[in-house]
Amino acid sequence: MTQPQVIVVGAGAAGLMAAGQAAAQGASTLLLEKMNRPARKLRITGKGRCNLTNVAALDDFIAHFGPNGRFLRQAFSRFFSAELVAFLQELGVRTVTECGGRVFPASGQAVEVADALLRWVREQGVTLRTGAPVARLLVEEGRMVGVQVSGGEVHRSEAVIVATGGASYPATGSTGDGYRLAEAVGHTIVPIRPVLVPLETAGDVAPRLQGLSLRHVTVRVEVNGQKQAEAFGEMLFTHFGVSGPIILTLSRQVVDTLRAGRRVSLSIDLKPALDERKLDTRLLRDLDAHGKQQFRTLLQGLLPRKLIPVCVEQVGIPPHKAAHQITAQERERLRTWLKDFRLEVTGHRSFSEAIITAGGVDTREVDPRTMASRLVQGLYFAGEVLDVDGDTGGYNLQAAFSTGWLAGRSAARALAA
Secondary structure: OOOOOEEEEOOOHHHHHHHHHHHHOOOOEEEEOOOOOOOHHHHHOOOOOOOOEEOOOHHHHHHOOHHHHHHHHHHHHHOOHHHHHHHHHHOOOOEEEOHHHEEEEOOOOHHHHHHHHHHHHHHOOOEEEOOOOEEEEEEEOOEEEEEEEOOOOEEEOOEEEEOOOOOOOHHHOOOOHHHHHHHHOOOOEEEEEEEOOOEEEOOOHHHHOOOOEEEEEEEEEEEOOEEEEEEEEEEEEOOOEEEOHHHHHHHHHHHHHHHOOOOEEEEEEOOOOOOHHHHHHHHHHHHHHOOOOEHHHHHHHOOOHHHHHHHHHHHOOOOOOEHHHOOHHHHHHHHHHHHOEEEEEEEEOOHHHOOEEEEEEOHHHEEOOOOEEOOOEOEEEOHHHEOOOOOOOOHHHHHHHHHHHHHHHHHHHHHHO
């Protein structure tokens, strides 16, 4: 191709959207991808099902990103969940809405979304080059003039969009390249850390419960005995600790707390639908109705089978003790444990197991109306490279598509002005 007007670095969700939108506005566009295959992370997202977005209302949606969520309001006001669903429909990708407002391709296949986006990008006239890692951004007198690819090849352009992703799932190509590129031209990088990541716990309880999934439980994050966060839903025990939807959501708080050197514990309420009084009434009724049963047998009506030995050990009631012999003090210990089953958090898993990356290009240095750098003319950012991260549930992928949409259109229109 002749010298491109817009160069997009990274062919993930944000990069594909940015490149296609720039080309659709009439700008000759070059899309550079360091891996040999584009959209590798998109193909595995949502466990291969691709949670595209969420039908939550705008204010609720933004709240799932924490304090930095307000940065996304401009992008979402231009291209949001309804627009994304309609856009994908035009590409032949039907969607379905599932519990929690989560939107997936009807096929349940992330690869369908990736392939549709790649076809669309090519139809718009984008030139895609794979195996082309960008080594540095070329800036002269405060404005973009192009990029240099590893090996020395230079591509000239007055508009460059960095959409390199974060540092999670590095095997897909997300190894933090965008942070280095941005920092080298003067941008501030908020320290990155893995979030939406499984947690490691002390002792042998989690390994013994490996594979056990608990649904409809409440998990509290406590620091020095004070509640810091809470979530209701499903969690999973693993050989190293805990995972599952609510653990991943709470991990955002836990990771930062651990980094600050503070001790963190999880308090699991196994019976959140019952307050202390109602739970005590339930226990009294069970003990009265099944007085001749052994304690461990009685627990089968209260707990998953795999959890019973742990309960017996931690409450200190002999497993063979008859239900009618259990004292008020022992019943109180059981009730307390059911409402406050504790695990000490010792760490978290690495970027290779994190769904997304927190930290990145400081949003104070990016114009939310255009995704343009406030420091370098002609430089734009989109997707996970920005210091914006949300909960699980389709929020992060929508942010990637929305910021990519806005960056691509903004770059093309700035050149045409």
